[in-house]
Amino acid sequence: MGLRARLALFFIAITVIPLAVAVIVLQLQLSERLDNVAQRELIASAAASRTAADAFRARAADLATDVAETNAARVLTSGDAAAAERVVTRRLRAPNDRAQILVMADSDGRILGSHFAAPRFADGRSGTVPSDEELAAALKGGEDITGALLEVREVMRPSRRRLGWVAAGIWADQGLLERLPYPGGGAVVVDGEVLAASDPAVAEGSADDLPAPGEIAQLRLAGTSVKATTVALGDEDGARLLLWHTAAPPLRLPGALLGLLVPAVLLAAAVGWVLASGVVAPVERAARVARSVAAGDLDQTLEPSGGRELGALAGALNTMSAELRERLAQLEASRDQLRQSLSRLGQTLSSSLDLDRTLAVVVETAIETLSANRGLLWLFTPERDALYVKVGRGVGQTVARLPVGSGLAGHVARVGVAFRIPADGDSVPFPSDDEPSAPHKLAVPMVGRGRVLGVLTILGDDPERPFSQDDLDTLRSFAAQASVAMENVMLHREAQRLSVTDPLTVLWNFRYFQLQADREMESAARFERPLSLLIIDLDHFKTVNDRFGHQVGDDVLVEVARRIQAATRVPDVVARYGGEEFVVLLPGTGLAGAVSTSERIRAAVSASKVTITTARDVAPLSVTCSIGVAEHPRHGTTVAGLLRSADAAMYLAKTQGRDRVVGAGIDDSSVGGPVGGGEAARR
Structure with a gap:
């Protein structure tokens, strides 16, 4: 077989075979990849x-x-x-x-x-x-x-x-x-x-x-x-x-590709037939290098030889190999960075109940994933009328509160829709002066339990590298997963709060009171600080339940709990003891101060009648209470001992006429007046 025929066959082979193999391999790989994606x-x-x-x-x-x-x-x-x-x-x-x-x-x-x-x-x-x-x-x-x-x-x-x-x-x-x-x-x-x-x-x-x-x-x-x-x-x-x-669906080889293969085969045969033996050796060398590069050996280079055209071919092949090496290194670095970021995020979201740490990892991972410069996570104020920055990375300045509906983040918080700046169309909101400025921005809502929990904003400072729609979609999907973790942390906090509060009065429940009392008792004994305990019982409360029903009784308990809470200090622990009884722990307060606080509570409870909101036909009720006071360590060195002493003093107040304060173990220590008239609560 002559040189031209061999060269033609060579060109045909290097044109058709790699293309056909690539199409077949691509079909198999894409089918497998799509199947794996669906399973994941x-x-x-x-x-x-x-x-x-x-x-x-x-x-x-x-x-x-x-x-x-x-x-x-x-x-x-x-x-x-x-x-x-x-x-x-x-x-x-x-x-x-x-x-x-x-x-x-x-x-x-x-x-x-x-x-x-x-x-x-x-x-x-x-x-x-x-x-x-x-x-x-x-x-x-x-x-x-x-x-x-x-x-x-x-x-x-x-x-x-x-x-x-x-x-x-x-x-x-x-x-x-x-x-x-x-x-x-x-x-x-x-x-x-x-x-x-x-x-x-x-x-x-x-x-x-x-x-x-x-x-x-x-x-x-x-x-x-x-x-x-x-x-x-x-x-x-x-x-x-x-x-x-x-x-x-299974991929099929497009018919148009077959239409391109036929001219390619004819052209390759013509070129190979025309080429002379002088170009065979350089072409063969170039083919060997090309095959090595295609196989993954990107360190292969081709020395220019065989004239200007073949020299240009060698230079182009060498340039291509260098660019492929650089791109491959960048892809491997990016892949490793993304894998580390997602691994860190997954570990944090699946195991952490620390909201601050979780949100910080969300912002940092989003910045790394999108190769951005800065990021912020906005949360709502308690009134949900403004946003504040919970986590900021790279902001460098104090960011004021942003009203809901104002600027990019405020608009996203109001409508619950993600935005990209700059973007096609005119519907993007105008940024506020209270927001950090940047040429490129992404803002997505973090949604949980049917409402917006916050807004994640990512900033890009390079004017030549705008965010794409794919970046926005990635951040939107990322925020959705992070929202689930954020919601789980919030639900955990809410569950913790509910486990230590009384559902009716919203005071601490007795379980929480016992924990605090043990802690304060240990502190009082160690540092020789005063500590007192009050037991408060509503007078004639059984009459209210028997006459008007438990719903009215619940209204009375809620209002009395509010008045007791208002009459105490911030460090005092006010809890519902059970039924119509309340208990108050007074750290740093001796018996005299506790009696004074008790009188203030007694006066607050009976200061005005309780308005019944659940029964329109029930007139406002007069309510009084009897209070027993005990001091550590005079009346008990344990929580149970103090409770017994205060309870005995409270019953003594009952026997002395109610609506009064009695200190444990002290004669004539009662203060306060006789029971008021009207519809009074009875224990």
């Missing part, structure tokens, strides 16, 4: 959905516990179905995002009270409001209720005998589905029946042979092939959340 999205979505569903069930459990601990014992003891109905109706209709179902039943399973929000199931589905028999079976035997996720709490007597059950829950319906994150589609399935679905076509069919929770399988839904997984919303045999992602 399903796994992440399943984890996020399970976390969200667990959070919703935890809120329902909180409501069931709250009702069981505050209302249920009294109602179940009396067996009053009307009272039970009022309790569950009031607790479920009150401003509440914790549950849609609330049920109270006695120890025999008899439903005393139940209230349901209307479920939103797909048309024609069997999920309906359950009957009393179904509810009783669910409470007593743990049987599932179609379409409902219940949290059941037992109500026990002090003797540990069961009084009954309180159950709160949510519907596994369209409303729940709309609050869960999923990449492609989602549906709620019970025993193969679709109760709710994001796709109406799926809602009209059935869903059998579903994969087990955590497994990914190929299914056909509504005539479409999808990758799907399931998340157990309750028991393993109960409701499941079906998540799916439409499978990527």
